[in-house]
Amino acid sequence: MRGRISSTAMADSPRLRRPIATNRRAKHDYLFLEEFEAGIALLGTEVKSLRAGRASIQEAYALVKHDGVTLIGANIPEYPQAGPKMNHEPTRARRLLLHRKEIERLFKKVREKGVTLVPLELLFDGHLVKCRLALARGKKLHDKRSSEREKEAKRDMARAMGRRR
Template identity: 50%
Template sequence: MRPKPATFDKKKIVAENRRARFDYAVEQTFEAGIALTGTEVKSLRFGEGSIAEAYAEVKGEEVWLVNSNIPEFSHGNRFNHEPKRPRKLLLHEREINKMHGAVARDGMTLVPLMVYFNSRGRAKVELALAKGRKAHDKREHIKEREWKKEAGRILRERG
């Protein structure tokens, strides 16, 4: 098993779920391909698409991206796609088993962080295995983030 790169090769970010990192404590990230139709790819290339309220779920041996919105392509006529249809995510069986175990045992959630095109022009989803934060955890997270900013500012002033 070869080690995965720390960050994935992102060339063009289409949609980002910035709220996810605040609402969830991200444990591990995965890069997954998406099974798309032609008009969906064209729509994404124009920078349209949203994953703000999307999530992923493991059904049997497959992982599906649910509630993501890719609007219809303007010149798609009768070949157009349904904007909110569930989309299959392409992952290795080992990764799917790991996700299934974490969701079933540890009560974790599969949250899409962003949709992007890699250097080869393939549409990919960065998927996070995350644990939901409670309100007090979110406040703690904000305090920690503010303190890091403040510490950096103090160090810059003195150094």
């Protein structure tokens, strides 16, 4: 039994969370109202491709229906070592795993005008693949300009504070 870690020690250690793909454009285009984390139903070759760090969620969005939530437009490229019959379709719709009450709540929120469900990040949580989602409302042009102004002001203040030291 020397060299092994007991199951209780494994349960106490924090799980490693490692990002795979982020949607950096979402922060610029949307105002986030609420964030969620969901599991994803994936095929084996998709997980292997994700472990290699190959994925894109820039054009992705989530569709909420009564029976569940689906991630559409996420691009997980084919796994090159798998044969042509074993591989997956890169942009297929993937089912997101949420609790029934969360799905119902999201369904009600998304029916409001201008509210959508946007994927923010794909990440490994231990050995599981998770998707961070946000209920979001699209920013208007003047909102984008004001947030850009605020970001620039913070940057200028940080520079000024750095020079004084």
